[in-house]
Amino acid sequence: MHFPGRLSALPPSSFAQLATLLDPHQPGKSPISLAIGDPNGAVPAFVSEAIAKHAKDFGVYPPINGSKEWREAAAKWLVTRFGLPGAAIDPEKNLLPLNGTREGLFLALFTVMPESKAGQRPVVLLPNPFYQCYAAAALSAGGEPVFVPATAATGFLPDYASLPKAVLERTAAVYICSPSNPEGACASESYWRSLFALAEQYDFAVFADECYADIYLNRPPASALPMRGAPYARLLTFHSLSKRSGLPGLRSGIVAGDAQMIERFRGFRNYAGPQVPLPIIAASTAAWSDEAHVIANREGYREKFRLAQRMLGNRAGFRIPEGGFFLWLDVGNGEETALKLWREAGVRTLPGAYMGREIEPGKTLTNPGFSYIRVALVNDLSTIMAALERMVEVLDTERA
Ligand SMILES: Cc1ncc(COP(=O)(O)O)c(C=O)c1O
Structure with a gap:
């Protein structure tokens, strides 16, 4: 095929x-x-209960923003989990629900891709090996994927700063996965700092795929939102209930970050995004609110x-x-x-x-x-x- x-x-x-x-x-x-x-x-009992309780909502088109309860639970989880200052995530501006992170990782790229950059086809940087959705997104959105080795020699993370200036100048967006699939490597604080400095220098968007953020062995890995700090310029982070709660069939995630980017993505989702069904939103509200x-x-x-x-x-x-x-x-x-x-x-x-x-x-x-x-x-x-x-x-x- x-x-x-x-x-x-x-x-x-x-x-x-x-x-x-x-x-x-x-x-x-x-x-x-x-x-x-x-x-x-x-499957935790509270998930099945929430879906059963809200089953009648399968009869209506869901809003693109989810419910107020979901937005508040998601914002609270982000603030608590990443140790952010209390008001650092505005539930109305800094986040959106996703049908799993995959659709967000794919669709959001369309909203940051220019027609050209530095007079040429824009580049999207990906780690290599990588979660395969990134390449599909880069190509679909008209970018040239550049695969950057993540090997034992680079701590199993891509060394984007080592790329030639001509590539970085054409870069419109980068994907970074931490903890990474497949290697399980986590970006350190200094890794995040230098990635954000590079994003400033070359004016590109950072898509931080942190869907494994809650599956760690010793201490929680450094994360993009606290490392970037509000207003999270150029940053979108992706979080999922698939790994944290072991619920890949629920298809439920969060995209959070830069309010302008979220606003644009919300606008695009109004054309092309699959809304998250309200019973799933209710179950997800419960799942983001429970740590046990x-x-x-x-x-x-x-x-x-x-x-x-x-x-x-x-x-x-x-x-x-x-x-x-x-x-x-x-x-x-x-x-x-x-x-x-x-x-x-x-x-x-x-x-x-x-x-x-x-x-x-x-x-x-x-x-x-x-x-x-x-x-x-x-x-x-x-x-x-x-x-x-x-x-x-x-x-x-x-x-x-
Ligand atoms: C690195 C990575 N990103 C994203 C996803 C997609 O997860 P979700 O179920 O939230 O769409 C996966 C799923 O395996 C993954 O491994």
Whole structure:
């Protein structure tokens, strides 16, 4: 399958590539998928109750701004979670509800893209590897995606400041993901500071994808809103209930930041944005207002990482990431290992290359994800234990 026109540079999605790699082969044992980051957990009762209570609202078109209760709960969460001064988020001006962060990460780009910058096609900077929506957005909005390696050498975050001046001058927007998918790297305070200085210098928008912000191992990572401070010039941040609350099926997130950018995005959403259904808004209001389920959720991930550490030891460069719920294992050749894990152990993982792009086209080794597999620790503990046991066996025969 190929896309036409400006989307022709988009390869099939990571999971379509994975199906092409694995599906022609029988799994060696009963299949376990550690490929998709589906949190898979129990749905908190307050979510189902809120949806049932507001089910009659499925009969009306929802407002683009959500409800007053939602706006206040979202603003309160942002202020509390990120330690912002009390009035630093105006619920009417600094935020909007999203049907999951993905649609916001995609659609908001259209509202910051000029026709040209420095007399040329505008550039959108992306980390490489990256969440695939960023590239689809860049191309759809008429930008040239520039893939910036996020490797062990750069602390698994893109070093945007190292790019040539000619590229930075054409840059209209950058995506930054922290904690990052797939590597679990977190931007430090100094990383944020230098990114915002660069945004000022070259006049570009910063899209901070922080959908994993509540899944961290030790301390909460530094975040974009407090680092930028009000009025959050040039900044939009994206937050999600998919990871924090383990509710990817709810499709519910927040975009927050620069009031002017939010105003423009609201205007654009009035044409093209999918409003969030009111029963979902009611459930989301409850979810942003409750921390108990998030603390339990986070503790669950800590336990899974401790288990992985015990089982994997120092195999494949194992490290506990600072945030997120993925292992990013350096296995030498991610595609080969993923196929082997499937054929011999029935374990489905994602080759890192499917989340990256070759820096030099045609040279697979220049894909920064080439030597990695991504392993999602989202199943229950005993399923993860069974999968890791089988993985250890395969990795050890590979090394032997
Ligand atoms: C880095 C990253 N950003 C955004 C998303 C989309 O999340 P949501 O469910 O909020 O649309 C995901 C989902 O996997 C992700 O990994």
